[in-house]
Amino acid sequence: MSDSQKVTAGEPLRVALLGCGVVGSSVARLLTEHADDLAARVGRPLELVGIAVRRAGRDRSDLPVDPALFTTDAESLVTRADIVVEVIGGIEPARGLIEKAMAHGASVVSANKALLAEAGPSLYASAAEHGVDLYYEAAVAGAIPILRPIRESLAGDDVRKVLGIVNGTTNYVLDKMDTTGQGFAEAVEQAQALGYAEADPTADVEGFDAAAKAAILASLAFHTRVSSDQVYREGITEVSAADVQAAREMDCVVKLLAICERTEVADADGVLTPGVSVRVHPAMIPRSHPLGGVRDAFNAVFVEADAAGELMFYGKGAGGDPTASAVLGDVVAVARHRVGGGRGPGESAYADLPVLGMGQALTRYHISLAVADRPGVLAQVATAFAAHDVSIETVRQKVVVDEEGGETRASLVVVTHTAPDAALSATVEALAALDTVHEVTSVMRVEGS
C-alpha cells in the first residue's frame, strides 16, 4: 500500500465526484442525505470533497451540497481523493481521469460501460499496479446487483450462459410493439415522448449499449477478456410488426438479448476447442420464460451455472437514483476495503478463451415464408434446409393467405433445431432464392427453449 492510500484512523475518506448529470446528481444527494448511515456502515465518514462539472455557474441549488464543492478542474480534484466516482461517461476525459486517480492512490467507482467494455483490461491492470479497487456495478443493468454476484458469489461455480435484457429503452419499445401492434418507428417516438429514449436513440436501438454490457458480463462470467468490438451486434431497427406478430403466434415475445455463452467449436479434424460466443440481437423467447415477462423499461439477467442451475436478476436498469444505488454500493465496498486495508476481489482472465465469430454461434431460427401452395413446395423448402445440414424441429402450414394471378399462396412457419448461425443464414438466403418462395416474411432467432 502506498503512502497516499494510508488512512489515519477516524479521518473521513475523501470522495470526489466526476460529473453531475442524471446519475451524478443522485449520487451527490444520496451521499449527503445518507451520510450518517454510510459512515456507520463503512466505519469512517465519507466526505464529499469536490464535484467536477463541465460548466461552472449553473444553478444546482436543488442539490443539498455546498456550492463551493463544484469545480471545473477535475484533473486536480482526482489527486486529492481516496475514492473517485466517475459518472461523466464516454472514453475521454473519463479514462485519463481514472488513470490519474488510481496513480494517486484513489480507488475508483465508475458507471461507464462504454469505457470498461473498450479499455477494461488496461484499467484493471492499473488498479492492480497501484493497489486500488476499480468497481463498476452500475455499468451493467443499473441498480440490479449482477456484476458482484457473478464475480464473487458465483466464483466457485462455472457459469455456462448469461442471457440479459440489459437495455431499458429497447425493451420498452419492443414491449409497446407487442402490446399495441405498433411498428418500430411509432414505438420509438412514443418512448422519446415519455423520456425513455434519447433524442438520438442510436446507441440503444442499434445495440451498442447492450454490446458494451455483454462484453463486461462475458469477461466476468467466463474469466476471460471480451471487448465491445468482439461482440456481434444487431439492433432492433429491423424488427417489424410482422416479426412481433409471428412471435405472438408462437406464444413468444421478441426481446433484444445480450447472450454470453461458453461453447466449443470443432476444427476440420473434429477436435473441440473451448470458446465464448458473445452477441446482441433480437430473439424470440417464450412468454413463459422468466425473461419473457420483463415489461416496460425493466432489465433482467438470467444466468445458468453448472452447480447453481438457473438464476434470475431483475430490476431497474437506468435512472438517476437506481443507478446511484449501485454506485453507492460500490463506494461503500471500496471504502470498507480502505478501512480494512487492501483491495477487494477483482477480475480474473486466466481462462483466456477465444471469442467465436457469429457464424460459429449455435442458434435456432424461426422462419415465416409466403409460398406457392402447390405440390412439391414443401419438399423444395425441406431440401434447402437439408442442403445446409439444418434440422427442422417443426413446420406449420397455415391458412391460405392470398390469391394472386390465380395462384393460391400459403404461409409456412419453420422452427429449426440448433445449428451454426452461418448455416442458418445461408439457408434463409437459399429459401429466398426459390421461385416458389414469394417472400421471407420474418426471420428471428429463438432463445430460451
Ligand SMILES: NC(=O)c1ccc[n+]([C@@H]2O[C@H](COP(=O)([O-])OP(=O)(O)OC[C@H]3O[C@@H](n4cnc5c(N)ncnc54)[C@H](O)[C@@H]3O)[C@@H](O)[C@H]2O)c1
Ligand atoms: N442515466 C442512467 O440511467 C445510467 C444508467 C447506468 C449507467 N449510466 C452511466 O453513467 C454515466 C453518466 O450517465 P448520466 O446519465 O448521468 O449522463 P449525463 O449526461 O446526465 O451526465 C454526465 C455529466 O458529466 C458532465 N461532464 C462531461 N464532461 C465532463 C468533464 N470533463 N468534467 C466534468 N463533468 C463533465 C456533463 O456535463 C454531464 O452533466 C455514463 O457512463 C452512463 O453510461 C447511466
Ligand SMILES: N[C@@H](CCO)C(=O)O
Ligand atoms: N440507455 C440505457 C441506460 C442504462 O445504461 C438503457 O436504455 O437501458
Ligand code: NA
Ligand atoms: Na448493476
